[in-house]
Amino acid sequence: MNDMTPEDREERRGKLKGLGHARRRVEDARFTQGKGNYIDDINLPGMLFGDFVRSPHAHARITSIDASAALALPGVVAVLTADDLRPLDLHWMPTLAGDKQMVLADGKVLFQGQEVAFVVARDRYVAADAVDLVEVEYEELPVITDPFESLQSDVVLREDLDPEAPGSHGPRRHHNHIFLWEEGDKAATEQAIESSEVVAEEMIYYHRTHPCPLETCGSIASMDKVNGKLTLWGTFQAPHVVRTVASILSGIEEHNIRVISPDIGGGFGNKVGVYPGYVCSIVASIVTGSPVKWVEDRMDNLMATAFARDYWMKGRISATREGRITGLHCHVTADHGAFDACADPTKFPAGFFHICTGSYDIPVAYVAVDGAYTNKAPGGVAYRCSFRVTEAAYMIERMIEVLAIELGMDAAELRAKNFIRKDQFPYQSALGWEYDSGDYHTAWEMALKAVDYQGLRREQAARVEAFRRGETRKLLGIGLTHFTEIVGAGPVKNCDILGMGMFDSCEIRIHPTGSAIVRLGTISQGQGHATTFAQILASEIGIPSDSITVEEGDTDTAPYGLGTYGSRSTPVAGAAAAMAGRKIRAKAQMIAAYLLEVHEDDLEWDVDRFAVKGAPERFKTMAEIAFASYNQAIPGVEPGLEAVSYYDPPNMTYPFGAYICVMEIDVDTGEHEIRQFYALDDCGTRINPMVIEGQVHGGLTEALAIAMGQEIAYDDLGNIKTATLMDFFMPTSWETPTYTTAFTETPSPHHPIGAKGVGESPNVGGVPAFSNAVHDAFRAFGLRHSHMPHDHWRIWKVAHELGLHG
Ligand code: PCD
Ligand SMILES: [Cu+]
Numbered sequence: 055m056n057d058m059t060p061e062d063r064e065e066r067r068g069k070l071k072g073l074g075h076a077r078r079r080v081e082d083a084r085f086t087q088g089k090g091n092y093i094d095d096i097n098l099p100g101m102l103f104g105d106f107v108r109s110p111h112a113h114a115r116i117t118s119i120d121a122s123a124a125l126a127l128p129g130v131v132a133v134l135t136a137d138d139l140r141p142l143d144l145h146w147m148p149t150l151a152g153d154k155q156m157v158l159a160d161g162k163v164l165f166q167g168q169e170v171a172f173v174v175a176r177d178r179y180v181a182a183d184a185v186d187l188v189e190v191e192y193e194e195l196p197v198i199t200d201p202f203e204s205l206q207s208d209v210v211l212r213e214d215l216d217p218e219a220p221g222s223h224g225p226r227r228h229h230n231h232i233f234l235w236e237e238g239d240k241a242a243t244e245q246a247i248e249s250s251e252v253v254a255e256e257m258i259y260y261h262r263t264h265p266c267p268l269e270t271c272g273s274i275a276s277m278d279k280v281n282g283k284l285t286l287w288g289t290f291q292a293p294h295v296v297r298t299v300a301s302i303l304s305g306i307e308e309h310n311i312r313v314i315s316p317d318i319g320g321g322f323g324n325k326v327g328v329y330p331g332y333v334c335s336i337v338a339s340i341v342t343g344s345p346v347k348w349v350e351d352r353m354d355n356l357m358a359t360a361f362a363r364d365y366w367m368k369g370r371i372s373a374t375r376e377g378r379i380t381g382l383h384c385h386v387t388a389d390h391g392a393f394d395a396c397a398d399p400t401k402f403p404a405g406f407f408h409i410c411t412g413s414y415d416i417p418v419a420y421v422a423v424d425g426a427y428t429n430k431a432p433g434g435v436a437y438r439c440s441f442r443v444t445e446a447a448y449m450i451e452r453m454i455e456v457l458a459i460e461l462g463m464d465a466a467e468l469r470a471k472n473f474i475r476k477d478q479f480p481y482q483s484a485l486g487w488e489y490d491s492g493d494y495h496t497a498w499e500m501a502l503k504a505v506d507y508q509g510l511r512r513e514q515a516a517r518v519e520a521f522r523r524g525e526t527r528k529l530l531g532i533g534l535t536h537f538t539e540i541v542g543a544g545p546v547k548n549c550d551i552l553g554m555g556m557f558d559s560c561e562i563r564i565h566p567t568g569s570a571i572v573r574l575g576t577i578s579q580g581q582g583h584a585t586t587f588a589q590i591l592a593s594e595i596g597i598p599s600d601s602i603t604v605e606e607g608d609t610d611t612a613p614y615g616l617g618t619y620g621s622r623s624t625p626v627a628g629a630a631a632a633m634a635g636r637k638i639r640a641k642a643q644m645i646a647a648y649l650l651e652v653h654e655d656d657l658e659w660d661v662d663r664f665a666v667k668g669a670p671e672r673f674k675t676m677a678e679i680a681f682a683s684y685n686q687a688i689p690g691v692e693p694g695l696e697a698v699s700y701y702d703p704p705n706m707t708y709p710f711g712a713y714i715c716v717m718e719i720d721v722d723t724g725e726h727e728i729r730q731f732y733a734l735d736d737c738g739t740r741i742n743p744m745v746i747e748g749q750v751h752g753g754l755t756e757a758l759a760i761a762m763g764q765e766i767a768y769d770d771l772g773n774i775k776t777a778t779l780m781d782f783f784m785p786t787s788w789e790t791p792t793y794t795t796a797f798t799e800t801p802s803p804h805h806p807i808g809a810k811g812v813g814e815s816p817n818v819g820g821v822p823a824f825s826n827a828v829h830d831a832f833r834a835f836g837l838r839h840s841h842m843p844h845d846h847w848r849i850w851k852v853a854h855e856l857g858l859h860g
Contacts, residue, residue, distance in 0.1 A: 112772020575615010757820025
């Protein structure tokens with residue numbers, strides 16, 4: 055029968071638009087037509103609006119709060135302060151990192167922009183006027199914005215903590231110290247470094263920055279007092295966790311709380327944590343009996359919701375004369391701001407920073423991270439890098455460059471010499487990780503070849519000569535990076551958030567006519583899950599992805615999951631989807647066997663059907679099987695076709711990539727121009743190449759922003775200097791170069807479809823590639839290291855200090 059030819063099989067496979075298909079994003083129809091449903095699009099009858107009175111000071115005692123003028127303003131319903139929250143025990147809340155944080159300032163403020171009072175009014179405009187009418191008296195206290203100074207200072211930032219008592223990550227050695235966290239063999243590492251022929255040492259600062267999603271954070275709480283039900287809409291990257299936390303904090307039973315994440319306009323880690331605004335909107339709704347909305351403006355967002363990075367990393371790396379790396383030592387001073395509100399799996403106060411041995415086979419390593427309090431905003435979120443992985447990648451990729459200088463060796467060659475070899479996977483790293491799979495040499499050679507690396511080096515050498523002869527004022531930098539990511543948190547045995555193991559889930563319901571609805575514990579913020587998860591299932595169960603609805607983000611309907619961040623959706627929920635699909639297929643096989651009157655073992659799966667082995671013309675399609683499951687009484691088989699899977703991954707996945715940035719730098723103006731950017735990513739099995747390409751473009755552009763200008767900067771008084779988009783660099787199409795993308799495909803051996811995450815890779819690999827290009831341009835003139843972000847002024851200063859301005 056013609057139906058069974060290989061061409062026919064390919065045609066049927068094509069119709070599914072499954073794995074590997076560049077399927078167009080189904081969510082874009084509504085996004086491009088302004089029909090998205092974001093938090094600020096939701097308006098409920100009688101809804102009030104809440105806004106914060108924020109501290110102008112970075113450190114001050116509050117002597118009085120007078121809300122009478124604000125309360126007298128028509129349209130103002132309530133003004134909440136810490137005193138109002140205290141009886142409910144909600145004036146402080148736990149953070150994700152085992153610390154606690156003020157919901158509203160309790161006696162003092164610890165950073166500029168801190169929430170002091172919550173004004174609830176008829177609408178946003180009245181609320182804003184009322185905010186100005188609340189009179190707060192402050193008594194200024196000394197401000198500390200430097201973590202090194204903080205750990206020496208007599209000034210006590212956190213008066214609520216017993217200085218002698220340990221924190222949730224062990225002993226604290228100073229009243230402004232949060233934790234010391236160590237990994238690896240310290241003695242062996244020091245010994246290896248001291249006895250090595252070549253040692254390079256550098257202080258690498260990864261500055262404070264901010265995810266700054268287009269849509270700011272917000273929530274709407276609606277307390278239905280008649281039925282005792284609380285509904286909470288919000289910009290939540292982890293809706294189920296928010297439900298659990300809301301239940302624990304409020305005492306409302308969890309089944310009476312419904313959390314809904316509607317469309318989210320970018321998360322980038324900013325929407326993982328729990329913010330005072332969420333808590334205040336809930337309390338205000340309980341107090342007023344009306345729904346209460348809170349939505350940040352841009353300044354609120356940049357000032358008060360979670361920052362990222364702010365890591366001072368002191369690296370020491372050693373090698374033989376020939377360039378074999380012998381050891382890596384790293385000490386980090388981590389600036390956490392006023393409260394430790396880092397979003398990391400509980401047991402990892404510095405996230406997965408200990409992936410900092412990178413792509414290299416380093417025999418011994420040791421890292422220590424000291425957390426410090428300062429008068430800056432709390433946070434410490436991933437910002438497109440799972441849990442401090444971008445910091446780790448930046449540190450090792452800068453250290454490799456510095457070591458190459460020390461050795462007088464080509465940095466590409468030094469990398470290749472030390473890569474973990476293909477035959478070493480699964481690879482046990484010195485800091486305790488088991489890398490699942492990789493083929494670094496192949497990716498590296500492809501990248502070098504694609505950009506004509508040797509040719510570029512010759513051009514660069516000629517350029518340096520021309521510069522020295524005074525024929526040009528432009529230098530050429532070649533920024534190399536080979537990164538290894540660790541994504542897919544994670545195995546429940548060592549990863550949890552507030553005690554919730556980091557599994558994820560998928561539930562499938564096949565309808566009688568052969569279409570389906572799928573629900574997952576994750577939540578898309580722009581990644582395109584509605585498109586891609588349907589593709590995984592299309593290939594697993596043989597129903598076209600166009601006939602599969604994917605729903606996420608409503609805790610009343612979706613199975614419990616830990617949410618979307620750390621590029622974990624594909625490694626964890628994607629695996630759950632494949633496993634749930636396989637359960638469907640197992641039941642479908644029983645039904646097909648009954649219908650075809652053969653034994654189950656005599657059937658084989660063929661794209662979208664079960665066919666009798668050796669008699670392919672006898673088959674039942676998935677659509678036929680679905681119908682039968684609802685209309686036939688099959689002995690021993692329950693009616694219906696549904697499955698649920700909760701997936702606990704056995705390991706993380708380790709995507710990797712080889713990036714090369716070619717940059718021209720104008721020595722006199724400090725301006726840069728990116729001539730070429732080549733990004734090769736390996737994320738294992740690729741679900742949707744077009745979505746992956748979009749992810750890579752987006753992530754690279756965020757990396758460009760961070761490396762070349764974006765920062766959250768404070769002055770010595772703790773005033774934030776970059777709280778608007780006038781000062782906080784957001785690249786537009788003008789600054790963004792054209793990217794060339796490429797890939798290799800090394801499947802994860804433990805993931806059911808071999809896929810690894812990809813969303814964060816381009817940021818993790820991109821930042822060092824841009825930064826290394828800047829440094830490489832000046833290598834011939836003696837530059838070892840300079841601090842990011844490499845804005846025009848800083849680049850100019852580097853050139854100046856190297857004496858290049860004559
Ligand atoms: N192999 C593969 C992988 C992947 N994929 C695709 O791609 C995406 C992604 O994925 P992943 O990697 O898994 O991830 P997810 O989990 O989903 O997501 C997350 C991420 O994602 C990214 N991207 C993005 N995009 C958009 N648009 N938006 C947003 O917001 C965002 N964010 C960012 C971030 S930052 Mo964090 O949160 O920081 O931690 S993390 C993150 C999706 O769609 C998927 O399906 C494919 O296809 N294939
Ligand atoms: Cu991170």
